[in-house]
Structure formats: C-alpha cells, structure tokens
Amino acid sequence: MEIFHISAECYPMAKVGGLADVVGALPKYQNKAGHQVRVVVPCYDTKFKKENEFECVHWGEIKLGSFDFPFSVLKEKTDKLGYELYLIEIKELFDRPNVYGYEDDIERFLSFQIAALDWISARATVPDIINCHDHHTGVIPFLIKYAYKYDKIKNVKTVITIHNGLYQGWFGFDKLHYLPEFDLIHVGFLEWNNAINSLAVGIKCAHAVTTVSPSYLNEINYSANGLEELFKTVRSKSQGILNGIDIEIWDPSTDKMLYENYTTKTSGPGKQKNKEKICEQFDLDPAKPLFSFIGRLFEEKGGDLLPQASALALSENFENINILILGSGNAEIESQLTQLRNDYSGNYNVFIGYNEELAHLIYAGSDFILMPSRVEPCGLNQMYALRYGTVPIVRRTGGLRDTVIDFGDDGNGICHDQASVGDICYSINRAVKLYDDKVNFNKIIERGMTTDHSWERVCEEYIKIYNLIIQQNEV
Ligand code: ADP
Numbered sequence: 001m002e003i004f005h006i007s008a009e010c011y012p013m014a015k016v017g018g019l020a021d022v023v024g025a026l027p028k029y030q031n032k033a034g035h036q037v038r039v040v041v042p043c044y045d046t047k048f049k050k051e052n053e054f055e056c057v058h059w060g061e062i063k064l065g066s067f068d069f070p071f072s073v074l075k076e077k078t079d080k081l082g083y084e085l086y087l088i089e090i091k092e093l094f095d096r097p098n099v100y101g102y103e104d105d106i107e108r109f110l111s112f113q114i115a116a117l118d119w120i121s122a123r124a125t126v127p128d129i130i131n132c133h134d135h136h137t138g139v140i141p142f143l144i145k146y147a148y149k150y151d152k153i154k155n156v157k158t159v160i161t162i163h164n165g166l167y168q169g170w171f172g173f174d175k176l177h178y179l180p181e182f183d184l185i186h187v188g189f190l191e192w193n194n195a196i197n198s199l200a201v202g203i204k205c206a207h208a209v210t211t212v213s214p215s216y217l218n219e220i221n222y223s224a225n226g227l228e229e230l231f232k233t234v235r236s237k238s239q240g241i242l243n244g245i246d247i248e249i250w251d252p253s254t255d256k257m258l259y260e261n262y263t264t265k266t267s268g269p270g271k272q273k274n275k276e277k278i279c280e281q282f283d284l285d286p287a288k289p290l291f292s293f294i295g296r297l298f299e300e301k302g303g304d305l306l307p308q309a310s311a312l313a314l315s316e317n318f319e320n321i322n323i324l325i326l327g328s329g330n331a332e333i334e335s336q337l338t339q340l341r342n343d344y345s346g347n348y349n350v351f352i353g354y355n356e357e358l359a360h361l362i363y364a365g366s367d368f369i370l371m372p373s374r375v376e377p378c379g380l381n382q383m384y385a386l387r388y389g390t391v392p393i394v395r396r397t398g399g400l401r402d403t404v405i406d407f408g409d410d411g412n413g414i415c416h417d418q419a420s421v422g423d424i425c426y427s428i429n430r431a432v433k434l435y436d437d438k439v440n441f442n443k444i445i446e447r448g449m450t451t452d453h454s455w456e457r458v459c460e461e462y463i464k465i466y467n468l469i470i471q472q473n474e475v
Contacts, residue, residue, distance in 0.1 A: 001466060002036045002127040003027070006116055008109065008136035009099060010041045013048045013085065015356070016099050017296060018243070018380045019163045022212070023133055025246035026462065028082035029455040033463065038127075042094045042112045043074060043087035053077045054087065058119045062090075064111050064178045069093065071115040088115045106171045109136040109198075110178050117143055121153045129466045131159045135169035138202030139179070142189055145205055146182040157469045159462075160202035161210045164377050165224045166300060169198030193226060200227055203234055207469040210462070212378035213399035214240035223375075239465060242402055243378040244455035245387065252388050257360035264449045267389040268442070274365030282349035284322040289435040291321060291393075291428060292366040294359050294381055297329030297337070302372030302395065302419050307336035309372070309424040314344045316425065320432050324366070325350040326358055363388040368431050374419045376400045386412060386448035391434075391441075393427045395419050403453070407434065412448040 009016055011024030027037040043049060054074035061070045069090050076085040088094075093108045102108065117140060120127065132140050141158040144150050172195055176187075192200035203209055211217040217240030220231045231238070249255075252270070253263045259277040262270020272286070279286040291313075297303035310323050323344075325337055337350045351358060363369070369385040371394040378399030382392040386403075392413040394400040405411025414431055416423035434441050 001129065001463070001470075002038075002125065003030060003129045003131060003466065004038050004040060004120065004127050005131045005133065006040045006113070006137045006140060007133040008042065008112075010039050010085065012081075013041055013087070014044050014046050014099050018212075018378065019133060021246065021380055022161075022163065022243055024081070025244065025249075025455055026459060028246070029244070029459040030462065031083045033456075033459055035463070038084040038086060039081075040086045040088060040116050042099075042108070043089035044099060045095050045097050049087070057086070058122065060115070060118050060122070062111055062114045062118060063180075064107060064114070065175070067107075069111055069115075071111075071118075073115075073119045086119075088112050088119075090115060106169065106175065107178070109169065110139065110175075113137055113140050113143065114180060116140070117147075117150055117153070121150050126153055127156055128470060129157055129159065131161060131462070132202055132206065133161050134163050135167055135199035135202070138169060138198035138200075140202070141205035141207075142186075142201045143180060143182075146186045146189070147180040148182060149180050157208075157466070157472075158206045159208045159210060159465060159469070160199075160206040161212065162199070162203075162216075162220075162377065163212050164375075165199065165211075165220055165227060166375060168200065168225065168227070170195045171198075172196070192230065197227075200230055203227070203230055207237065207472065208465050209234055209238040210465065211238070211240045213242045213402045215401040216240060216377040216398040219398060239461075241458060241461045242399060243380060243383075244458040245380060245383045245453050247387070247454045250384050250387055252364055255360055255364070257357045258364045259361060260364075262364075262389075264389075264446055267445060267449065271364060271367075271389055274361055275367075276365075278324065278361055278365040279322070282324055282351075283346060284324065284349060285346065288320060288322050288347070289367040289432060290324060290365065291368045291370055291431070292324045292326070292362045292390075293370045294326045294362055295371075297327045297333045299330075300373065300375040301329075302374055302424075303327070303329060303333045305372050305419065305421050305424060306370075307333065307340060309421045309428075310337070310340055310348060311343070312421060313425050313428045314347055317428070317432055321347065321428070323348045324362065326353075326355065326362055328353050363390055366390045367435060368393050368414075368428075370424065371395065371400060372419055372424050373397055373400060379403070382413070383453045386451055387453070389445045389449045391431070391444055391448065393424075393431060395423070407440070407444050412444060412451065
C-alpha cells in the first residue's frame, strides 16, 4: 500500500510536541510492515534541514488568492529515517526557525496543503491513502474530493488523525478565495459556526477519523472546544488508537543522550547515576526523590497548577523531595516557576525552554514524572517515563487514563481525578511514602519498564482502517 502522511511536525525534522514523535515513528513501522510510506512536512529552517542533504524532486507555483508562491519538493537523500521524507519548500512562508506562532499561519499551512497536493497529483502513481494530522492538514480531504484541479486523485482515501482537538485552525470566509476552485455546492463542508474551521473540514470530509487514544475519543463527545456535536455525528467512522512510542529512539540501554545506560536489571544504579548528573547540574540533592515535569506550560497541561503545587509540596516535604521543571509556554507561568527558585533553592529548579537532550536525561534520572493535565489526547511523556523506570503521577484523563493505573490497583503509577493543587500534592505525598517502600517501589518500576508500548502492534490498527476504507464504495 502506498501511504502519505502529511503533517506540520515530524521528528527529527521539526518537533514541538507529541505530534512530531508520532509522525516520526508510525511511518517507520508501517514501512517495516511492507508498505511504501512517505512523509510530507513544511521545509522550516531547522537544525535537521541544515545538517542533511536533500534533492529537489518537483517544483511548481501555487496561487493563494492574489499571491503567487513558487515551491519545491525536497527529498531527504538517504532514507535513513526509515521512510521517505519530503519537505515542501516555500521560502517566503517557511524559511523561519519556528513551526508555529506567526501571524500568517493560516496562509502558511494552506499553502503547504495546496503545494503538497499539487505535487502528489502530478506524480505518476496515485497513492492508496493520505493520512492527515491535526488541523494544519485538515483542508486536504476536502480539496481532494472537490477541488477541480485534483481530479486525478479524487478517489484517494483519506484519514484525519486528531492529536489535539483544542486547536482547530479557524479563518474567515473572506479567505475562501485562497482555496483552489471547487463547485460551491460543497461550501457547507467548510463551515462550522460561521467560519471555516480546518479541523472540522477534515473531520467531515475524511473517510475515517482517528484519535490518539480510546478515552480521548469518548471525551471529545462532551469536551472538544465547540466540535462536540460534530464528533457525535461522525462516531461511526471514528476510532481511538493509542499511540505507541519509538522503542529504538527511547531505549534506556542505548540512548546516547543519557549519562549512563541501563536495562531493567541495572535500573537501580543506572538511574541513580543519571540522577546524580541532573542534581549536580541543577543544584539538587540526589539522596531525595526527584519529581519532574516536562512539557508545554499551558493550562491544558495543568501548567498553571505547577507553581502553587510545587510550593505547597516543597513546604510540606522540604526535607524530603526535589522538584525539577523543564518547559516553556505561558509567560506568567514561566515567571512564577522561575521565582520559586528563590524560596526553595537546593530542592527546586526550573529550565525554561526546549531541550531534547535534557528531556531524555530527566526521564532517566527522575523517580517520578508529574502530568497533572486537564486535557491529554494521548500523552507520550508517561510512556517514555515508564520505559525509563520513572513512575508517572497523572490526572486520569484521555490517554493517561488508558496507560497509567494506580499502584493501589496493582498498576504502574499514581493517579488522581481532579486537576487541582490539592490532588497533585496528595499524590506527591503518596509517592514520598512509596519511595521509602523500596520493595514495592522497585516492583512498580519493573512493571512499567516491561510494558509493551511499541508501534508494531499499533501500526496494524492503522492498516486495518486503511484497508476498510479502501474497500468502501463512495456514496
Ligand atoms: P504534547 O504533544 O501535547 O505537547 P505529548 O506528551 O504528546 O504532549 O508529547 C510531548 C513531547 O514533547 C515529548 O516527546 C516530550 O518529551 C517533548 N517535550 C515537551 N516539552 C519539552 C521541552 N521543553 N524540552 C524537551 N522536550 C519536550
């Protein structure tokens, strides 16, 4: 089967969060399973782009209203990622360091989608499946079906995978003329609440909708930032598939970003060495349990609860714990977390920013990872933590509910129900007691490290959906 994944992120070319990890791994395992898989992302000015070689395989020009943008399609020369990686180069729009956050993001991602389809429809072969990811690629299923210029690929089956339904890519009908020409009878597919909503377009027009965990699929029926009713109507073509993790990249026995590698058998001393390294770097005490947080500092991640929860937990357990935070996001949260350093130096520290190497070291050297998320479509951190022998402390929501079971129920972590300072601190207190009960603690660590979250099994579920929609006849 020939499969295209089209996405705004793909690790290691461009990563902001879990979307990149998934699009960087799922295609590799689909390829290994015998399919021809190609990944298409915008050509940002990233380290990976600068350090690797590409060849131009196509070029053209797209129209976005009255703007003309020349574009090229660049292929990574070696296929070393385990799939073919293609970059859509539109210099004016993407030759910038960041993935998102620009005023013209709507123009950027519409141009990306149009250029990608121009190229795919100009190729000699027609793919079997186009798997879109999140709202940045949500207009593709509509364009394939209805834009005149994509007539050649109009029967290609499409899937939209929802990694985060909070972000939807809204824009006004004043920008309708950006889209390639189509029969206006179909304009209703674009509309949601009087605007064009890219994610809703994808959900309406794709042949199948997947979410990144089964629990998240249930939750979006009553909490989806305005799309609840739409999700209910497409339930029959929707499926929740729990993400896997790339166990070749995330392997504590080979991970080059660690200070000391270790296996399940050697996790005690191995983790301690990594912990000592982090504690030295951040002025913490390696004899105490280390609680860490890694992620985007926003309300959806419970980032706003972290300053108060950290202060309370530290004042209650001042002699007993260390807390370390790695993340960036909301400026107010960043500043509150930075200020806490003054009150709790020696037991608390924070690194504001994005640092892949440090994240790996923290997964390895921490005892507990905090995930007090309000919304967590899947969450990868808890799965990385489990594999690295770090016990996750999570709020039961979305994929966290599907992957972490409280140790009181013979599980692999610590769970609480409310996104509140009180619940977080209660869980930290339970963790401190667990840390002292070494026999039980080690049993839970081993249970986590031996859980199979690999992509092999998950990848099959995607293929089953692809086969199902390929066999379906269009009504
Ligand atoms: P989301 O995609 O919602 O941000 P996920 O849990 O799905 O959350 O994925 C987060 C990914 O991003 C993980 O690989 C995590 O290690 C990484 N990550 C998040 N913030 C940082 C950071 N500040 N530095 C390094 N890695 C980070």
